[in-house]
Amino acid sequence: MNTLIKRASAVMAVLMMCGCGSSGTPADTLTQTVTEASTAEGAAVSETEPAQTTLSETAAEEPLQTKAPETAAESESLTTTEKAVTDHMSLFRNKLTEIIATTEADYLPQYMFSLYDVGGDETPELLVSNGEFHAASVEVFSVIDGEVKSVGYEGSYGEALYMPSVRKFNGFYGGMGYFTNTLDTFDGKTINTEISVEMYEGPDMESSDYDNLIQEYRINGELVTKEEYEKARDENFAPSTIYLGRDHYLNENGISAVFDENDMDTAFDKVIMSVPDQESGWGDPYLNAYADIDGDGVHELFLRSDYNCRVYAYDGSIKYCGRMPSYEDMSGDSFDYSGYDLDWSYDYDTTQYRVYVGRKDGDLIWRETGLHDNIYTMTYENGRIKAKDVFHRYQLTDGTSIYVKNEKLTDSDEYDKLIAVLDSDEYIRPDFTPLAVG
Numbered sequence: 001m002n003t004l005i006k007r008a009s010a011v012m013a014v015l016m017m018c019g020c021g022s023s024g025t026p027a028d029t030l031t032q033t034v035t036e037a038s039t040a041e042g043a044a045v046s047e048t049e050p051a052q053t054t055l056s057e058t059a060a061e062e063p064l065q066t067k068a069p070e071t072a073a074e075s076e077s078l079t080t081t082e083k084a085v086t087d088h089m090s091l092f093r094n095k096l097t098e099i100i101a102t103t104e105a106d107y108l109p110q111y112m113f114s115l116y117d118v119g120g121d122e123t124p125e126l127l128v129s130n131g132e133f134h135a136a137s138v139e140v141f142s143v144i145d146g147e148v149k150s151v152g153y154e155g156s157y158g159e160a161l162y163m164p165s166v167r168k169f170n171g172f173y174g175g176m177g178y179f180t181n182t183l184d185t186f187d188g189k190t191i192n193t194e195i196s197v198e199m200y201e202g203p204d205m206e207s208s209d210y211d212n213l214i215q216e217y218r219i220n221g222e223l224v225t226k227e228e229y230e231k232a233r234d235e236n237f238a239p240s241t242i243y244l245g246r247d248h249y250l251n252e253n254g255i256s257a258v259f260d261e262n263d264m265d266t267a268f269d270k271v272i273m274s275v276p277d278q279e280s281g282w283g284d285p286y287l288n289a290y291a292d293i294d295g296d297g298v299h300e301l302f303l304r305s306d307y308n309c310r311v312y313a314y315d316g317s318i319k320y321c322g323r324m325p326s327y328e329d330m331s332g333d334s335f336d337y338s339g340y341d342l343d344w345s346y347d348y349d350t351t352q353y354r355v356y357v358g359r360k361d362g363d364l365i366w367r368e369t370g371l372h373d374n375i376y377t378m379t380y381e382n383g384r385i386k387a388k389d390v391f392h393r394y395q396l397t398d399g400t401s402i403y404v405k406n407e408k409l410t411d412s413d414e415y416d417k418l419i420a421v422l423d424s425d426e427y428i429r430p431d432f433t434p435l436a437v438g
Helices: 003-017 038-046 072-076 080-102 228-238 251-258 266-275 411-421
Strands: 111-115 123-131 138-144 147-154 160-163 167-175 180-185 189-203 213-219 222-224 243-244 287-291 300-304 310-312 318-324 352-358 364-371 373-381 384-395 401-405 407-412
Touching: 003 352, 072 138, 080 111, 080 123, 080 138, 080 147, 080 401, 111 251, 147 180, 147 407, 167 189, 180 228, 189 228, 213 228, 222 228, 243 318, 251 266, 266 300, 266 310, 266 318, 287 384, 300 352, 318 364, 318 373, 373 411, 407 411
Parallel strands: 318 384
Antiparallel strands: 111 123, 123 138, 138 147, 160 167, 160 243, 167 180, 180 189, 189 213, 213 222, 287 300, 300 310, 310 318, 352 364, 364 373, 373 384, 384 401, 401 407
C-alpha cells in the first residue's frame, strides 16, 4: 500500500473515531449498498406535461452488434471474426446465467452488465457491475482459450470509464482527499497499468498534528510537483470517455433483450420489464417514454428516474446509448462558489426534472428546476449520448442569481437565450408515463 493510500485510510479512521463513518454493507463483489432514492412521491413533482409531438463519438465508440444468426446457412457465411463474436456471446450468456444462479436474491437487482470491445480485436468483453456504491467496481470478463475468465476490475460507483479513441481505461478513484487515475489497457489476457497519477490533499497523517494540511502529488508512486502531476494527468486522461458496466439489468428479461432475436417493440418491452421492482432498490427508472432523437423516423426508448434518464435504440438489436445528463466529457475544476452567499433553503419536493428532445441535430437537454436551475446539453452521435455544455443558475440569499457555464462564471445572456429556445417549438417534451410495455 503506497503512502497516499495509507494516508487516505488514516483520514477515514480519524473520521470514524469522530463519529463520521458510515455503516454500509461491505463492498465486495457480491454485496450491494444502495445509495439513491426514487419514490412514488417523486413522480408527483416530475414531468407530467404531454409531448407536443410524436443515436458523434468516433467509429471506435460505436457499440458492437450483438445478435448471432440462428440458421446453419447463415452461420456458414460468417467471417472468422463474426463467428468469434457469436461464440463469445454464447459463452457470455452462460456466464451471466451462472452469476444469477450464484448471487443472493437481495443483491441481484443491483447487478447490471455491458458488452463492449475493450481489447480492440472486434470481439466483445463482458463487464459486470454489482452496484452503485462508492467502492463498487466493474469486473471485466474475456474469452481466453475458449473459456470466460475474469481479467480484473475497473472503476468505482459501479462504472468503468473507458476512452474508446485510445482503447484504454481511466481507472479513477477518489475519496477522503485522495484521488488517483490509472491508465489501463487490456491486451487480450490481462489488464495492465501504463501510468498512475495520484494526489492527496488533507491532514498530515504521519504527524500528530492533524491541523497541518498538506498536498502531495505522485506519478507511478514517485513524488512530483503539482505542475508535473497536472501535466501527466491532462496528457493521459483527456480523451472522451464512456461509462461501462451498467447498460443492461442482469436478469432474465435483460439478458433476453440483448442476446435473443427480437423485433423493436419486443426488445423495448423486455428492457422495460428488466427494470427491478421499485421496492428492490433506489434510483431505478420508474417512468418511460418514446421519442425520435436522430430524425430517422424510428423512436428511441427513454427510461427515467429523478436523477437521470437512460436511452436505448434499436437497429436490428437493442443498443444502450447512454444517459442524461452526461458528465463524462465535461472537464475542468468545479466552480468555486465559496465566495457567494448561496440560498440553500432548498425544497427538494418542488424540484422538477425535464427532458427535451431537439427536432433536429440530435440535441438533448436534461433540466432540473427548483430554487436553482441546472441545464445539461447533450448531442447524440454514432449511437452515443455526448455531453456539450452545462449551465447553472444559483440563487443567492438576497434574491439575485449568478450564472455558471462549464464551471466558469458568466452573465445571464446565454442562459436566457437557452431558456427561450427551450420554450420554443425547436424542442419537444417526451410524454413520460409510469413504466409500461407496449
